[in-house]
Amino acid sequence: MSIHKQVAVWTAKLDALGFDIGNYHVSLYWALLVVGVGLGVMVAGRAGNFLVRRLFRRMHRLDPTQQLLGEKLAGVGLWLLLGLLAIDFLGIDLTALAVFSGALGLAIGFGLQKTFGNLISGIIMLMDRSIKPGDVIAVGAGPDKTVGQVNRIGIRAVSVITRDQIEYLIPNELLMTSTVENWSFSTRDVRLKVPVGIAYGSDVALAERLMLQAAHEHPRVHPDPEPSVWLTAFGDSAIQFEIQLWIDDPEAGVGNIRSDVLKRIWGLFGEHGVHLPYPQRDVHIREWPGAPVRDS
Structure with missing residues (x-):
């Protein structure tokens, strides 16, 4: 028996181990296929991000902020493309699942509202260059003020490293809606x-x-x-x-x-011979215990 026929036989056996939901057949073969496609998307996405990062780092005519912005936009586009290819490969009919996908999308939208807000805020910060890697910023006020150097701008948060080598992850949305001191925005002086x-x-x-x-x-x-x-x-x-x-x-x-x-x-x-100060107080004693009382 050829390898092609053996694969067909095992595919039929795995596909027989399942159950039907309406017009859809859910089987062990389909579950393994979903897992395989998911792993393939993850590997392809990470490899693609690595290649995109190296490509933009070689574009020396772009400054570091433009390179980082290009990496983020290209990365988002790559993951969207891989997701659409995976759905097409698995043969998932989104029109048949319109009601379910609408409800699921609404739930995901509410759950990931902050995540998408941080993503858009990070892209906006890179576009207007208000905060970029290498900047020294101060967030907060009073004793709670955090001062450090921007290490990287991620999808969800900005990494700020203080002089104590403590790394703070500050949400992008917080940096967009609060007052931030940027000590190196227009000049490093x-x-x-x-x-x-x-x-x-x-x-x-x-x-x-x-x-x-x-x-x-x-x-x-x-x-x-x-x-x-x-x-x-x-x-x-x-x-x-x-x-x-x-x-x-x-x-x-x-x-x-x-x-x-x-x-x-x-x-x-x-x-x-220049003296440093120390507190001085003049004490006037009106009455000393045991001393004779003088007539005023």
Whole structure:
């Protein structure tokens, strides 16, 4: 018996193990065929996405945002095409299942509403380039603010990696509907403010020069625009200053620059006799226990 006839015999045996639902015959052969086609679609889809990704990465005339947008659109089109081919190969008549498919589609629509919303939001972000891989963004406010670098923009969420190497997955729709600080949207230059206080009686001009020296000596601080020092207030115990400096690599962190500048200021103040403030209070004693009472 030839291989073709053997396959036909086994197909007939597997097809006989089943039951009928209306005009449709559901059998073990059909179930195995569905599983096989499903696995084939998954393998073909992943391989196609890999080839599409490599193809767009070689298009050097496109910037990274355009490459990523092309990958996403081509990937969605590829999965839709493979799904339609699988339905056609299995011989599923969607017109006969119009009522069932309509109800199923409605249920899927409600269940995947957020998923489709995140998908469309991700495509829109890539099209208008409001957020792109490599950007440094801040989401939220106050102590709950999340600051990090965008690692990738997926179908459902944006991956943001903080300086603590914690990766946050923020839904695309949330980034579209809430206020987001993008530190590198139009330019990568970011201004930092470092507050410093000196004690009353210190040489103000000398303190300003030393603060500027500490800022200029840091390798990540821009020489243009130059750092500046502003006197902001006369506090209860200190003269308050603010050092304003510029950097162009916020993804490398901002707290470490403040720390380095402040440590350098500490050393320079100590070398030149500029004193740091400490709280001072004047206490007026109206009556001391056991002391003679004086006539007023």
